[in-house]
Amino acid sequence: MSDLLPAELFQKLIEVRRDLHRNPEPSWQEFRTAEKVCQFLDEHRISYRDGIAGTGILAEIPGANTERFIAIRGDMDALPVHEETGLEFASRIEGMMHACGHDGHTTMVLGAAALLRAAELPVSVRFIFQPAEETGLGAKKMIEENALDGVSMIFGGHVDRHYHAGSIAISDGPVNASSDQFKISIFGGGGHAARPHEAVDPVVVGSLLVMALQTIVSREVDPAHPSVVTVGDFHAGTAPNVLASCAVLRGTIRAQDAAVRKHLKASIRRIAESVARLHNTEIDVELCEGTPPVINSDEMIQLARQAAISVVGENNTVKMRAANMGGEDFGFYLQKVPGCYVRFGSVVPGKEGYPAHSSRFDFDEKALAVGATYFAEIARIAAEQIHNTSSQP
Template sequence: MSRLTLIESIFPRMVELRRTFHRYPELAFEEERTALVIMEELRRLDIPFEYGGVGGGIVGKITGQDDGPTIALRADMDGLPGDETTGLPFASVNPGRMHACGHDGHMSMLLGAAAMLKENPPPGRVVLIFQPAEERGGGAKVMIQSGALDRVKAIFGGHVMRQFRVGEIMVAHGTITAQSDKFTIRIRGRGGHGARPHEAVDAVVVAGLLIMAVQTLVSREISPFHPSVVTIGQVQAGTAANVIAEHAVLQGTIRTTERPVRRHIIEGLKRIAKATGALHNAIVDVEISEGYPPVVNTQQEAEIARLAALKVVGQQGLVPIDNPSMGAEDFAYYLKQIPGCYVRFGARREGWENIPLHSPAFDFDEEALKVGAAFFDEVAREAIRAYAQEES
């Protein structure tokens, strides 16, 4: 059976699975029902697997030849907090939870590829990693600790993106996502009556100055050739309209692609916070929580992914990635252990506007499931061929 015929035959099942995942999203480390659906499908395909229980992941294994190279393919399972506004007939029925980042599609793509690989096993082994908690908690580390990468030569993964059309795959080597760090700034002033500000130290005023000042870290201290972002996403202060706030808390994120730039921004954030506190006689503390490291695709594996993409979408569908995304992805933890490549799948239908990931209105064209499944199938075969030739 040709790849095209096989893809068309399994496409209805991929759509069914995607819609089931989408209807019942679960948050990080809570993916119980999601895991049951995946395991049921792997049993149907007669693919053996191991399950780490709720909070863990699923590792399926397709063995075509015991002494051939072992390749891993990864999909993430968790949804996001939020209330869906898509109006889809299969929209989330779990209040405050939705698949706003396409993980429902990633799981369905990998299960589709599993069906293709099972139908015609390659001369090696393929490990199917269904990972919890990509959005928070770094579920990739859970999979690594469980031994999911044992004997694995390289790993491949991908993500749907509505910035690009269905039938396009983005491949590049080097840094493709940013380091993400979280910061918390705690301000302690001196509370007082709103009518007598001279008797107090206003934490809201200090917070306002800091909100504006930290934006100069990127705009005035970092070269425009080094992509960087500092965003304050949460502000908490005050108890009443006529009370000068004694405390304020700012929380935000730092996104960088180079270690020296990251270090400069963190040091600058602490410097500005300390100086602003001294200026207004407030106590300002900065706490940095290290997030996911950058995803750095290795060159050989990016070339393998490029060749696989060419076979699936042709030259016209192969899109280079000129600049790294400032988003973060815990696929980076796998790439700190073994070589690999992370790609992006175009998922926008012709005529659709670009609704970003994590939006409550996010959806993608299900035709992208065919492209993702075909890519995962082909990249596993291409990698096994490449590594087998090196070993011969």
């Protein structure tokens, strides 16, 4: 697949990706990463504005219509993970790693910009280099700082170990689930462990609550709509002979459907209130709204499929086997404008078992060529679509 790009450009993209991988930066602190992005854009004489949402960058290639844009998005942040890949270009930053492929995504978008630099398109193209995807807040902040002004369509993608290198996987509908969080505090007052009748034991109440919450998905949600309610943190007590004064449960809520998402949150509150009455105690529920689901629109799916087939062929253009229950803040963009989010096959033979966010995560660098070429092609196809639609009487 490296033959999709001029050899010199492909080699440059590998160098950029490996440099970013060696020097990962956490969310909102992608300063060196932003410098490298700007350096590449300067070398290719592509105009840009930096300092957007802190470390974000908006680069633009003007078309005949300079007021309408196709947007291509790449995320830049890394994760607080200690790398164990053994790669010669492994992270030099202790406890920090590009364990989700954002080094690849940023590089792909740079490659697309290089390919389109001299293109004559009917509308303009904007390249969004976004910070803090891992916090779920980066896209929202970029939107607040006008990243979508004039944008008619937006496209993005993610490397994926579930598909072979050289393939592009496209979902007909949901791609990622919404991602919300909850915190449930149970107040028992505390007491002596030998006299449990003198106080409410929040550990017992919390244990009942953990089990009750598991019935929401199994008994209240249509099995055709994937969803998750997980308690990931249960903290209570300070000593074995003391009844805890408080227990705190924290967890995540995932859904691919807006109505299901709303139902899950309402059910958590209902069950917590019922358990509080059952045990005659006080329970406080905090719900923190996170990223919305990523759902591709029908028309954008067709454009993406056309671009993918043009780049990798029909046999390598596949349907996603199942939507990912992980969160992705690209959903905030899709709440504003239509678009499509795809997956770039990138499994490394022998590393199939290392998922994203693993300390051993890596991806096949052939995906850099596929992603860059796909993003350039979808920009061309979408630009023509906008032009043809706007020119119709």
